Amino acid sequence: QQQVKQSPQSLIVQKGGISIINCAYENTAFDYFPWYQQFPGKGPALLIAIRPDVSEKKEGRFTISFNKSAKQFSLHIMDSQPGDSATYFCAAKRPQGSYKLIFGSGTRLLVRP
Amino acid sequence: GAVVSQHPSWVICKSGTSVKIECRSLDFQATTMFWYRQFPKQSLMLMATSNEGSKATYEQGVEKDKFLINHASLTLSTLTVTSAHPEDSSFYICSDAREGEQFFGPGTRLTVL
Numbered sequence: 311q312q313q314v315k316q317s318p319q320s321l322i323v324q325k326g327g328i329s330i331i332n333c334a335y336e337n338t339a340f341d342y343f344p345w346y347q348q349f350p351g352k353g354p355a356l357l358i359a360i361r362p363d364v365s366e367k368k369e370g371r372f373t374i375s376f377n378k379s380a381k382q383f384s385l386h387i388m389d390s391q392p393g394d395s396a397t398y399f400c401a402a403k404r405p406q407g408s409y410k411l412i413f414g415s416g417t418r419l420l421v422r423p
Numbered sequence: 424g425a426v427v428s429q430h431p432s433w434v435i436c437k438s439g440t441s442v443k444i445e446c447r448s449l450d451f452q453a454t455t456m457f458w459y460r461q462f463p464k465q466s467l468m469l470m471a472t473s474n475e476g477s478k479a480t481y482e483q484g485v486e487k488d489k490f491l492i493n494h495a496s497l498t499l500s501t502l503t504v505t506s507a508h509p510e511d512s513s514f515y516i517c518s519d520a521r522e523g524e525q526f527f528g529p530g531t532r533l534t535v536l
Contacts, residue, residue: 342523344524344525346527351514351530351532352529352530353427353429353516353518353527353528353529353530354467354516354527355527356524356525356526359524399466399467409455409457409520409523409524409525410457410469410472411469411525413466413467414466415465415466416464416465416466418464
């Protein structure tokens with residue numbers, strides 16, 4: 311119940327295409343779902359996050375779609391660029407004052423020029 | 424700019440020695456910080472929660488006597504890997520908890536020879 315399942319493990323997209331990464335969770339107590347971007351040798355950086363009371367959040371080329379009934383959420387990267395090539399992690403957080411995050415397994419994205 | 428710093432960014436040590444990694448929260452008084460370990464091509468694994476002024480809370484399977492955590496001030500948490508062995512070689516990342524989110528440091532690459 312504490313797991314967050316992420317797919318695909320790796321993804322290759324042509325420049326200008328749409329990258330889609332999916333995550334699924336079991337625990338309905340999760341109340342915050344962030345996405346992190348990590349470049350090799352660097353720490354993760356918060357990209358975008360959503361709470362379960364909204365179905366979609368968009369920031370620039372990045373969009374989170376959230377399906378509460380299906381317990382799934384996804385990251386869409388529009389007009390993907392070679393600079394987006396990185397590893398992306400979804401995560402989930404439980405409420406009640408806890409900052410602990412449960413991370414997905416990660417998706418390695420390669421955007422070809 | 425960066426809100427969490429780590430020092431050193433990389434360290435090489437001999438087997439049996441101890442190594443201390445510092446994590447600083449910039450422009451914020453963090454009562455809670457986290458320590459993660461990340462092996463190549465894997466997700467972040469939470470090691471422990473560092474609490475200012477009290478003992479750290481370790482995740483199951485993490486040896487508290489091997490990974491000593493000290494959070495003596497609101498801006499500094501340290502992780503000491505004692506009697507390091509080659510299997511401790513990994514990427515260690517800290518984060519602080521602020522305003523409902525975690526912000527990660529740039530990570531420390533530890534190599535034990």
